[in-house]
Amino acid sequence: MSVFDRGFLFADAVYEVTAVIEGALVDFDAHQRRLERSLGELGIEFDGSAVDLRAIHRELLARNQLDEGLIYLQLTRGCADRSFVRPETATPSLVLFTQSMSLIDHADARRGLRVVTRPDLRWHRRDIKTTQLLYPSLMKSEAVAAGVDDVWMTEGGYVTEASSSNAHILTTDGRLITRPLSNDILHGITRAAVLEYARESGVTVEERPFTPAEALTAKEAFNTSATAFVTPVIELDGQAIGEGQPGEATARLRELYIDQSRARLTR
Known part of the structure; x- marks a missing residue:
C-alpha cells in the first residue's frame, strides 16, 4: 500500500468484516450489499464485476485453512497526490486478511x-x-x-x-x-x-x-x-x-x- 493511499491519509475508505463458522461465510451477500452502499455514498467507483470478491473470500478461507474467525475487507479510494479535494480518477485499493478466533464459544x-x-x-x-x-x-x-x-x-x-x-x-x-x-x-x-x-x-x-x-x-x-x-x-x-x-x-x-x-x- 502506498503512503499516498487516501485510506491512509484521509480514512477515505470503507470496510466490511464477515464472520466465518465451519469454514463458511456468514451473511456474505448482506455484507456485500452494504459495501456497495457505502462505496456509493462516498462516490468511490469500484467495478465489482471485474473483481470476484466471493472467490477472493473463498481463496482466503482455503489458503489460511480458516474454520472459525473473520475476514476483514478494506477498500480505499486509491492513490493520489495529497489534497483535500478528492481526485477525479483513482484506482481503488483492496486488501483483505483473515483472523482466527472463537465466535460461537465466546x-x-x-x-x-x-x-x-x-x-x-x-x-x-x-x-x-x-x-x-x-x-x-x-x-x-x-x-x-x-x-x-x-x-x-x-x-x-x-x-x-x-x-x-x-x-x-x-x-x-x-x-x-x-x-x-x-x-x-x-x-x-x-x-x-x-x-x-x-x-x-x-x-x-x-x-x-x-x-x-x-x-x-x-x-x-x-x-x-x-x-x-x-x-x-x-x-x-x-x-x-x-x-x-x-x-x-x-x-x-x-x-x-x-x-x-x-x-x-x-x-
Whole structure:
C-alpha cells in the first residue's frame, strides 16, 4: 500500500468484516450489499464485476485453512497526490486478511459485558462503514482502562451504539427495543438478521430510541455485531441490568442467530 493511499491519509475508505463458522461465510451477500452502499455514498467507483470478491473470500478461507474467525475487507479510494479535494480518477485499493478466533464459544457471551455511557462525538454519517474509527477506539480504550468492557455512546439523551456494535434492550414484558436505522447508527448486518429471526419467533420488536435510564429498567440488554453475534450486557454505569448476569432471552436469541446462520452459510 502506498503512503499516498487516501485510506491512509484521509480514512477515505470503507470496510466490511464477515464472520466465518465451519469454514463458511456468514451473511456474505448482506455484507456485500452494504459495501456497495457505502462505496456509493462516498462516490468511490469500484467495478465489482471485474473483481470476484466471493472467490477472493473463498481463496482466503482455503489458503489460511480458516474454520472459525473473520475476514476483514478494506477498500480505499486509491492513490493520489495529497489534497483535500478528492481526485477525479483513482484506482481503488483492496486488501483483505483473515483472523482466527472463537465466535460461537465466546467468553463475553458467557460472562456478559459491563458498559459505561459516553457522549457520541462521531461524524453524522455513521451509516457509512468507513475506517474512521478513532473516536470509538478511544472510548473503548477508556472504558477498558476504567475496568469495564465497552461503551454505549449517547446523543441527545438516547443510546446510539456501542463502540463497534448495535445496542438493544429487552423489556420485562418481552419486547425488543432498538434504535431505528438512520444516519445516526451503522446499519448492522447482524442487527438486521437478529431482528428478522426475533420477529419470526414471535418477539415484538420496537425500533425507537431508548435512554440509559430505560435500559436500567430492562429485563436484559445485548449488543449485536458480526464478530460477537449476540452478546449480553449486564451492567450500565455501575448498575446492574436485570439480574446482573446473562439472561435466558438473550441466550435464546444468540442460539437462534447461530442456528439460522448455520442454515444459510455461503460456501
